[in-house]
Amino acid sequence: MSPTRFVLDCDTGSDDAIAILAAASHPGLEPVAITTVGGNVALADVTANTLSVLGLVGADVPVYSGADRPYLRPDLPIPRDVLNKDSAFQLSRLGFGEPVSTARAEHAVDFLTRFYGDAASADAALVATGPLTNVALALTAEPGLAERIPRLVLMGGAHANGNVTAAAEFNFWADPEAAQVVLTAGIREVVIVPLDATHSAPLSERDCEVFERIGTPAAAGVAMLLRHRLEHDRAAAGSAPVHDPMCVAYLVRPDLFTEQVEASVSVETIGERTLGELLVDTRPWRSEPSNATVALRASTAVYRDFLRTAFAAG
Numbered sequence: 001m002s003p004t005r006f007v008l009d010c011d012t013g014s015d016d017a018i019a020i021l022a023a024a025s026h027p028g029l030e031p032v033a034i035t036t037v038g039g040n041v042a043l044a045d046v047t048a049n050t051l052s053v054l055g056l057v058g059a060d061v062p063v064y065s066g067a068d069r070p071y072l073r074p075d076l077p078i079p080r081d082v083l084n085k086d087s088a089f090q091l092s093r094l095g096f097g098e099p100v101s102t103a104r105a106e107h108a109v110d111f112l113t114r115f116y117g118d119a120a121s122a123d124a125a126l127v128a129t130g131p132l133t134n135v136a137l138a139l140t141a142e143p144g145l146a147e148r149i150p151r152l153v154l155m156g157g158a159h160a161n162g163n164v165t166a167a168a169e170f171n172f173w174a175d176p177e178a179a180q181v182v183l184t185a186g187i188r189e190v191v192i193v194p195l196d197a198t199h200s201a202p203l204s205e206r207d208c209e210v211f212e213r214i215g216t217p218a219a220a221g222v223a224m225l226l227r228h229r230l231e232h233d234r235a236a237a238g239s240a241p242v243h244d245p246m247c248v249a250y251l252v253r254p255d256l257f258t259e260q261v262e263a264s265v266s267v268e269t270i271g272e273r274t275l276g277e278l279l280v281d282t283r284p285w286r287s288e289p290s291n292a293t294v295a296l297r298a299s300t301a302v303y304r305d306f307l308r309t310a311f312a313a314g
């Protein structure tokens with residue numbers, strides 16, 4: 001069976017980096033391009049991190065640098081340097097050395113509109129693991145694009161508590177207007193992987209040890225990133241959620257999610273205390289039709305199996 005082709009739009013970031021390593025290493029996956037967006041860290045660091053992670057495993061995947069500020073807002077709702085002021089969790093650089101390659105000259109938004117405008121790309125999913133700025137800009141520049149993206153799998157939102165605020169998860173909070181544009185654009189199949197799913201299948205020190213024993217450059221890199229998450233994640237107590245790789249895992253392991261709902265989803269763009277909140281309307285009498293599948297729980301066993309398959313091969 002030929003590998004599943006997809007474009008990854010990300011804000012690398014340690015869990016995005018694990019998603020890239022899994023994507024580049026898993027025999028069932030073929031990342032055709034990576035587009036970068038400002039999010040976890042500033043765009044220049046996101047792009048450098050992405051290139052150095054690819055360099056670690058010698059993966060020849062073209063990288064296109066994209067938006068360095070949100071869709072409408074001049075900055076994140078709270079600027080990044082204020083938000084991350086006392087946090088050792090967000091590293092602006094991931095420690096894999098300076099990149100040995102460079103990003104392509106084409107802007108990520110131009111790449112996305114060109115790529116999905118081509119009938120030969122009709123099979124390629126779009127996976128988004130950062131703020132949805134690039135995707136929203138591409139859909140705005142080319143409204144017909146929504147019909148040409150066969151499937152969007154994204155990490156964002158929370159049905160229960162968020163992580164930046166009680167209501168909002170980081171990716172949706174960082175660019176709520178972009179998230180709202182993307183969710184309501186009419187893309188045929190949208191799968192949302194919110195915090196509810198990622199927190200239900202956390203990884204632990206035991207996983208670090210497994211990856212260290214595998215010992216390939218990808219597995220050793222993942223062990224290092226995972227250990228940093230375990231040491232610095234505020235919620236970690238012997239285990240920590242590793243959000244973004246779940247989206248790429250789902251492409252080859254549709255059995256990853258053990259509970260999911262079809263819902264009419266939207267994102268709060270105005271609320272003083274709820275900015276960036278994902279609204280998941282499952283009421284039988286709702287007026288809007290369902291526009292997404294929202295994963296609520298994941299299987300740790302399936303997630304581990306996916307990661308071990310990826311890194312044993314990498």
Ligand code: BDR
Nearest residue numbers: 013015016129170171243
């Ligand atoms: C999301 O925000 C970022 O910190 C992570 O990379 C992930 O995409 C989790 O809220």
Ligand code: CA
Nearest residue numbers: 013016129130
């Ligand atoms: Ca991310």
